[in-house]
Amino acid sequence: xxxxxxxxxxxxxxxxxxxxxxxxxxxxxxxxxxxxxxxxxxxxxxxxxxxxxxxxxxxxxxxxxxxxxxxxxxxxxxxxxxxxxxxxxxxxxxxxxxxxxxxxxxx
Amino acid sequence: xxxxxxxxxxxxxxxxxxxxxxxxxxxxxxxxxxxxxxxxxxxxxxxxxxxxxxxxxxxxxxxxxxxxxxxxxxxxxxxxxxxxxxxxxxxxxxxxxxxxxxxxxxxxxxxxxxxxxx
Numbered sequence: 001x002x003x004x005x006x007x008x009x010x011x012x013x014x015x016x017x018x019x020x021x022x023x024x025x026x027x028x029x030x031x032x033x034x035x036x037x038x039x040x041x042x043x044x045x046x047x048x049x050x051x052x053x054x055x056x057x058x059x060x061x062x063x064x065x066x067x068x069x070x071x072x073x074x075x076x077x078x079x080x081x082x083x084x085x086x087x088x089x090x091x092x093x094x095x096x097x098x099x100x101x102x103x104x105x106x107x
Numbered sequence: 108x109x110x111x112x113x114x115x116x117x118x119x120x121x122x123x124x125x126x127x128x129x130x131x132x133x134x135x136x137x138x139x140x141x142x143x144x145x146x147x148x149x150x151x152x153x154x155x156x157x158x159x160x161x162x163x164x165x166x167x168x169x170x171x172x173x174x175x176x177x178x179x180x181x182x183x184x185x186x187x188x189x190x191x192x193x194x195x196x197x198x199x200x201x202x203x204x205x206x207x208x209x210x211x212x213x214x215x216x217x218x219x220x221x222x223x224x225x
Contacts, residue, residue: 001169034211036152043202043218044152049211087152091209095168096142096154 006099023088025069032092109133111216124191129203136160141186145199193223
């Protein structure tokens with residue numbers, strides 16, 4: 001199985017700050033990567049697919065990049081509503097696997 | 108608008124089975140794939156498997172091959188997952204999601220909490 005190592009596990013940032021979350025795959029996943037946001041008690045919501053494609057309705061302050069085994073999610077100008085957990089998912093191969101998550105809090 | 112409505116919380120005794128449902132509105136499940144993902148308390152997401160409702164073809168993560176059984180009924184636009192031989196370790200929230208194969212999950216159900224306890 002492809003292992004997804006996500007970092008950091010938790011992150012504290014101020015409003016308006018730019019934050020970056022990273023995922024490293026144990027092998028090349030050929031841009032088959034998505035990012036999800038999950039708020040407490042809710043189901044995950046798709047943010048980014050195919051490494052850098054913004055899902056419909058997702059604010060443009062979210063962006064994704066990467067290739068090969070290294071991928072990242074960037075949130076520009078952090079807003080209070082961005083406080084959540086974030087997960088990466090590789091879907092290049094079965095079984096799909098997720099990163100362990102990053103819990104983003106406000107400083 | 109696409110919506111996935113999952114069945115209510117389940118309390119199961121060890122060794123028994125539960126069957127969860129995921130009814131889709133706004134899209135024909137025969138034209139997509141239905142995936143199931145779990146999330147143990149305070150933990151991350153774990154992919155269980157997926158079904159092609161058009162032909163019943165399934166793919167499972169290795170550890171769920173004898174635990175989960177995925178089925179779908181295109182006439183009612185509903186996907187199902189049966190969990191068998193329940194153990195305390197199966198206590199989790201189970202989500203259904205629509206996506207490609209492989210692919211990302213643009214639509215998710217609200218989740219069903221399964222609690223295993225005697």
